[in-house]
Amino acid sequence: QKEVEQNSGPxxxxxxxxxxxxxxxxxxxxxxxxxxxxxxxxxxELIMSIYSNGDKEDGRFTAQLNKASQYVSLLxxxxxxxxxxxYLCAVTRGMDSxxxxxxxxxxxxxxxP
Amino acid sequence: DVKVTQSSRYLVxxxxxxxxxxxxxxxxxxNMFWYRQDPGLGLRLIYFSYDVKMKxxxxxxxxxxxxxxxxxxxxxxLESASTNQTSMxxxxxxxxxxxxxxxxxxxxxxxxxxxxx
Numbered sequence: 001q002k003e004v005e006q007n008s009g010p011x012x013x014x015x016x017x018x019x020x021x022x023x024x025x026x027x028x029x030x031x032x033x034x035x036x037x038x039x040x041x042x043x044x045e046l047i048m049s050i051y052s053n054g055d056k057e058d059g060r061f062t063a064q065l066n067k068a069s070q071y072v073s074l075l076x077x078x079x080x081x082x083x084x085x086x087y088l089c090a091v092t093r094g095m096d097s098x099x100x101x102x103x104x105x106x107x108x109x110x111x112x113p
Numbered sequence: 114d115v116k117v118t119q120s121s122r123y124l125v126x127x128x129x130x131x132x133x134x135x136x137x138x139x140x141x142x143x144n145m146f147w148y149r150q151d152p153g154l155g156l157r158l159i160y161f162s163y164d165v166k167m168k169x170x171x172x173x174x175x176x177x178x179x180x181x182x183x184x185x186x187x188x189x190x191l192e193s194a195s196t197n198q199t200s201m202x203x204x205x206x207x208x209x210x211x212x213x214x215x216x217x218x219x220x221x222x223x224x225x226x227x228x229x230x
Contacts, residue, residue, distance in 0.1 A: 004155075031212045031213050032212060032213055032214065032217055034218065042223070043203055043221040043222060043223050043224045044156075044203075044221050045221070046219075049215060049218060051213060051214065088155070088156070090156075090219075092213075093212075094212070095212065098163075098169060098210060099210045099211060099217065100158060100161065100171070100210070101156075101158075101219065103155040103156040103157075104155055105154060105155040106155060
């Protein structure tokens with residue numbers, strides 16, 4: 001079992017609709033969770049971070065965390081063609097591993113005009 | 114804004130060559146990281162450094178070494194490049210590595226696409 005799992009996609013969503021990206025993780029001690037966006041040929045850039053159970057909203061983006069189910073998701077409302085990218089989920093390891101990030105392989109999102 | 118720069122965007126080397134990849138950050142971050150990214154595998158940590166002259170192995174350190182002589186600069190060295198080291202190399206930095214909080218956010222450089230022939 002991978003430590004951080006994401007559906008590789010591609011996930012195709014019509015413009016204006018809600019895109020829902022999911023991530024599951026295996027380490028129960030993980031405390032911090034990050035969503036990064038990566039355009040083709042570019043480096044990852046932070047979209048959102050979340051540390052507590054529940055929802056966190058920032059503009060069109062909402063991150064959702066459920067530590068009991070070991071599940072974190074990213075919702076993108078009013079999807080735009082510019083949202084087409086690969087979305088990476090990253091989760092911190094525990095203290096024994098120096099709190100390093102473990103990365104999912106990413107979900108490719110395509111927004112259809 | 115945090116700025117992380119890497120010495121080259123594209124690099125082509127021959128098998129057996131010694132390769133240096135350099136990374137510089139301008140935000141006085143304590144922590145710096147080297148990852149490689151391969152299709153379908155995500156980012157894999159090669160080495161990280163939490164202070165000048167301090168380093169820790171990541172998940173895939175074999176065939177690599179690092180150097181951090183100044184706080185802002187972190188170098189990745191491929192002692193004898195091999196074709197299986199053809200990859201995208203990404204440098205990142207963060208203020209803290211605490212397992213909690215915004216200051217753990219990692220900021221990435223533009224990446225170096227290395228091809229070993």
